[in-house]
Amino acid sequence: MRDYRRASAGCAARAREQGAHLAAAARAFRAANNRWPVLLTELSQFAYLNKLPLDELAFNDVTFASMSDGSLQIQYEVNCARFDPANQGLIQPGTLNVKLQ
Numbered sequence: 081m082r083d084y085r086r087a088s089a090g091c092a093a094r095a096r097e098q099g100a101h102l103a104a105a106a107r108a109f110r111a112a113n114n115r116w117p118v119l120l121t122e123l124s125q126f127a128y129l130n131k132l133p134l135d136e137l138a139f140n141d142v143t144f145a146s147m148s149d150g151s152l153q154i155q156y157e158v159n160c161a162r163f164d165p166a167n168q169g170l171i172q173p174g175t176l177n178v179k180l181q
Contacts (some may be wrong), residue, residue, distance in 0.1 A: 088170065091160035095172035097137045103178050105134045106144075106152055110180070116152040117144055124158050138162050140171060152178040 105127045109117045112130075117123040120142040127134035140157040147153055153175065160170035 091158070091170045091172045094138075094160060095156075095158040095174055098135065098173050099156065099176055100152075101132070101134050102139075102154060102156060103176050105132045106154065106178050108132060110152070116146050116178075119144075135162075147177075150163070150180050154178060 099178060104124075105123055106117055108130065109123055109126050111124070117126070120136060122138065124134060124136040126132075138158055140159045142154065142156045145153045145155075154177075155175050156173070158172045158174070
């Protein structure tokens with residue numbers, strides 16, 4: 081049980097880090113294009129061209145939803161095996177609300 085908790089805590093930390101990169105890239109995309117991204121692929125291409133730290137392969141699934149208040153809601157799943165093969169099967173879901181700055 082202790083090993084699972086340690087692995088789970090490490091996975092959650094990686095997911096928070098990847099989520100922060102996702103939010104930062106989305107804000108930069110919005111500033112450059114005057115709209116939020118719709119697909120992870122377009123955000124990944126933008127991040128690559130602008131040398132932003134976004135690892136597209138870290139995510140199993142990402143969905144974007146523009147909200148009525150102008151913010152962006154991002155739901156994602158981070159595949160923890162991407163960072164540590166011993167974490168096979170661990171997936172960390174998360175939701176971010178990215179506001180205009």
